[in-house]
Amino acid sequence: MKLKTLFTTTAVSAAVMVASSAMAGEITVMSWGGAYTKSQTEAYYKPWEAETGHKVNSVDSDNPATPIKAQVEAGNVSIDVADIEYSDAIRLCDEGLLEEIDTSSLPAAPDGTAATADFIEGAITDCAVANIVWSTVFAYDSSKISGDAPTTLADFYDTAKYPGKRGMRKAAKANMEMALIADGVAPADVYSVLETEEGVQRALDKMATIKDDIIWWEAGAQPPQLLADGEVAMTTAYNGRIFNAAIGEDKPFEIVWDGQILDFDLYAVPKGAPNKELAMEFITYATATERLAAQASWIAYGPARKSSADLVGLFNDGKTEMAPHMPTAPANMKTALVNNYEFWADRDSELSEQFNAWLLAN
Amino acid sequence: MAKLPAYTSTGERIWHYTYLFICGLIFLFLVAPILLVIPLSFNAEPYFTFTQKMLSFDPAGYSLRWYDNILTFGMKNPDAERNVYWWIDVFFNAQWIHAAKNSIIIGFSATILATVLGTIAALGLSRPEMPFRRAIMALLISPMIVPLIITATGLFFFYSRTGLAHTYPGIIMAHATLGIPFVIITVTATLVGFDHSLTRAALNLGASQSTVFRRVTMPLILPGVISGALFAFVTSFDEVVVVLFVAAFDQQTIPRQMWNGIREQISPTILAVATILVCFSILLLTTVELLRRRSERLRGISPG
């Protein structure tokens, strides 16, 4: 009997699956993996699948901008939506590698404010719509630090005072700015210093002072893992990842907000995406006020819409207030630096090349 | 252990035992890392080392949680009651299971392709009148020698242009190419000692070419074919570079999933998977060893 019931249910569900898949579409969304993809799965993918019957195929990368560029240039695009950084969104759009997005289709805020006014300034571009504000910070394991806790980026570079390895992202972006701030450059002057050949060298020289102690990471999920395993004493990281490890998994991690570097993450559609229409529908859905606010209950990244801010409440553990953990919280913003997207859109490839030459030259 | 002859001097005796000790250390170097993975995968804590509890053989220090995690990772409802539906969920949604399915599909198809093409070619290659034998052999073995990164790069562009990128046939063909050298090497090795008077005798006795192949040649070269096939399968089952370059992002295979896992978070789940794979390789090793002995027996070489 039981077997028979099972048989029928399986057959029925299989039939339903076949039937629905005939009508429903499927899109592939590429994000950054780990806790961040999880937050998007919970806040965007699952509700969208439930409401529309379409399916989201979630894939991850260390930095989705690179694979989509490779795919468009090689002429075989399999990704429909990618979550990319601001400077990359500008650069790829300039190079014609992204589909343009019709911003008028973005839903208005619940109070009727038009989307273009509701999004934080700069959060909508020709080819991409922002979903979060995030930042690069540095963090340490408080159970491993005796004495004064580190409070500034200079402490991060002070291996005499705080011995141990340092984790850093294997990229020029953010590291160069942080090195300059640690070297005494005021956040406001960072980009004008970095414009010059000497400024770049100064940043590299500063990093060279701790080069032997650096363990390089590439995927955003790595730094909390490096901290947890005790492989590093301090590490740069995306703030949300540290938050999730600290609050979500009770790890004794502390974020130091000094010299944090703010950036947007935006949704974009690669040129020639196989399911372009559906991809646009997904972006429209995901960047609505309520969805952006929902994401903030899964990870400590600020929503890109002003109207979402009021809806942000508790973390999904049901007790942690999210507001003070956001990179945009006033207390965290004191020495913050906003990523200069034009600078990086223009200079990323050159500085990356210099950075890599520096990395390989011992 | 062979006894030392009576005339060995004390110094030679000392050297002999030192030598045995050194060999022991090298054997330890070879297998210790692989065997260490096994107990570590039963760690109850998410660490990569032996905890105090594990060292004192406290059962509380050990658990199957990482094996459980292989099943639950990626499931829709991992916490549901473990009935048939739970297992259906595992089968359709668990990421490691998904990767295993892909690995098996790709591995089997690539193996069949490589073995069939490779065996037929080896029959031709082992004929002395084969023209350009050395050059062709060199070309067919080269996928084993050319760095994978170069092969993968070439395939990336070629597949992008021909529409084979992100497809199963594309990956299968690439993996078959990588497995072919092994089939060629093992089958031609079996054919080296092949006694051609056997086929001639069969033909003389009135057997057709196909009967000769089926009844005489095949049984004799079969051990070589099977061990070549196993090599080809393992090559595909362990291959990650080509997959990284030409497969779609959701075409996970076991090595690719491990690659991601090692880079992002080395949880003991990876060790649990590694343990399963070690058991798998022990199984393969045994099979190949038995085949080798059978082949030598068949060909009248003293059992090794």
Next chain:
Amino acid sequence: MSETAAQVADTLAVKPIDQAVDQPITAADGTPLKVALARATRKAKWRAFVLVLPLLLFVLITFAIPIVEMLTRSFYNDAFSANMPNLVAYFEDNEIESVPDEAGFAALAADLKQARENKTIGVVATRVNYEVPGSRSQFTSAARKTKKLEPPFKEAIIALDEDWNDVRLWNVMQRASNPISASFYLAATDRRYDENGDKVWVDKKRRIYIKLFVNTLLLSLGIALICLVLAFPVAHLLATLPLRYSNLLMIFVLLPFWTSLLVRTTAWIALLQSQGVFNDMLVGTGIIGDESRMQLMYNMQGTVIAMTHILLPFMILPLYSVMKTIPPTYVRAARSLGATSWTAFWKVYFPQTVPGIGAGVLLVFILAVGYYITPALVGGSTGQLISNLIAFHMLKSLNWSMAAALGAILLFIILVLYWLYDKLIGIDNMKLG
């Protein structure tokens, strides 16, 4: 082979005995025997070749052609020439010796405007930036402002950025207007063209590739030698022990051989990372303090240790198969003739193992030079090999022409080694398991 011989025998058998001696010997159908033999041989050749043909075609399509096609990218790049038609036309008629006059700048302005509209400016800028680092933004920002540009273009464009007045940039553009160039091979060997078109070394800080090639070769050689030192005693033991013992011990060699590369790499990470088993053991036994844990992973040591482990079976197996064929009586004879055990080993035994040493060292060396996965996972920044840089240019910087040029050089090195292996050992003698 057999059939040929059989056919010849047949033809001989039916030959009439009383045939005149000065007549050419013929086969049964009357054709001269020489011709019949040639035909039979040709047929046999074809029969052998037809068996190999399907595989040959398959390998050509899925392996040889893709690689050759990839290599063309190392000298063919039309990113500039396909998108800047006016400048290409201008460069055809004018050899650049100094910064061009208005005509050149007018062509530039027209192309920039067009490239901006077609959204190809990024591709063009990227191409030039490969040779003039730092020029990318110069192109993109100029393109953004082309709408406002008015003649005379020379003054207007130079006013945007002084660097447009640099003759080297114009030289590079002229070279890029020809899709075929050696620029990427120069870059892959740390050189570039200067303003006169001469080949010069790049800035000292940017010289990385030659060093990396040398490092890769040295590291691979080092690994091959370490493998030899480790493999020699083990192979000797296996070859001299009675079969039932050596068969058992062989498992220790074959188990790693059959175990997944990723499993073995994972195992080494678990073992050697600073919170791993090895360091814990040292700290636990008080040999080192908790503060001074050794950094054995994520640097060159990590690469060397893990790769040695992975490649060791490839050294043991050929050594073993050679040592097995050395009769133990030789050494015994030497001893009984009065040689010390060292002399007997060095003068009698060792020379006979040289073919095995050659095969093993060369094989391990070849495999090590192209390694990618292990250094990528455990090499940190100091333990990277040339393959990792190819992967970097393929997957991260997306400078595919550069990846192709580096790949071509690597492939060349490998093929030379492969040729050497074939000459010295012969690929037919390669053994597995």
